Amino acid sequence: MSQTPFDASERLAWAGRGEAYAAGFGRLCAHPVPALLVAAGVGAGVRVLDAGTGTGVAAAAAAACGARVSAVDAEPDMVRLAAGAVPAADVRIGVLPHLPYPDGEFDAVVGNFVLNHVGRPRRALAELCRVTRPGGWIALAVWASPAAAGQALLGRAVRAAGVSRPGWLPALAPDEDFPRTEDGLTGLLGAAGLVAPGCRTLSWNHRATPDEWWRGPAAGVATIGRTVNSRGPVVADRIRRRFELLAAEFADASGVLVLPHRALLASGRVPARRHSP
Template structure:
């Protein structure tokens, strides 16, 4: 386990409910397209890795698939079990999954690669548990981020805050360009054939307080940056966020936040 992996475990520990109430709806946007690309259909054996609150697993079950799902955080597993009672959900983490070689027809990972220390090794493990001819499909956030995705970071920067030293970044030798070509090349380097990638763009509609609730509760790295500050600095971040959010306000008062993700797939 890398320092990045250890940091991710700490960041997400105990955060399941706060994530469900904030960023989970955002991350659910690609799920139907992800399942389509993976070929998820009735009777297919499907693994959802990094299931979070179980939205992808539940959607796969709704298609009649035989679904297994894993997450590194026990709280997420509890919520996923409630969302997808027909799925077999357990605690497990990349890069070592408790499944035999070729066990699944399709393996999906919705934004899970954003949270692993060795993405290529993680993809190789997804490939291992997929049968010959099966499909691996994943999503990640694109870089540079879309304006809506960058909003909270802009507020943090405007408040004069810098990233704490105890939040390690991905090691340079394990990182890759968060572009269509970069993700395609990563899948190919992990041994996946016919690797292809597409860009997904959408406006996420969220209440301003809902959008703030995730980072204010320490969800994800951005949240850890926020809660590591003094109450006075946190209040300044919120003030900056309120100011910057005005450019995304819709006519009904909700925020319309542009986001861009990458979705890639390859065959075993």
């Protein structure tokens, strides 16, 4: 079975929420894109796949570089938005770990946080390797652990309100997980057979108003949104009030939140010669 309970839960978490994501978390997740494209060697004429394209931010940036862009996402609403944002790209539905492309189709593959949303990261990475030509590059971003203070804010508000992750919301199976550290992600790429895998940490401050930062969870976006809304509007409002109190720690003189975040950026090259199993 290629789809796990975690995968099924992710499909529900993102279904129909493309615009809500774009207005909030989407701006946050755009930060690693320039570095991701550089790490994968994306430039004019390069055949690149943006795996887990979301609303198409990385695909659009690759197209602006003159690359020949394809993009996939598991969520039809995201595919619709990405196709509208990047008309020059071939955007279609694709669900890891099975992508609708032949072996070696791309010179480069990028995945901006896609491994955070799959139930079998190793199989997903193997599939990204399969569709990359020998000698081609793969570059991936994932959230670092432990989370930076800005990233942890919403979770703190949930706990302060006395709410825990719902028992019906599946987590990634422990035997499928990997350390969300530079060494852990480098090791994942090395175990997949990528040559000269490397990883570095990206740190930045994301700026948003309290209303902007709350809007995504209130709309049910991602796991945090499903948790916020899991016990009805009264409890969701209690979480919101805790959020507003805690958010004051990050507010600048104008009231805008300055939220520290950290992500891992890793890359590696598919071997020039693939070994038979």
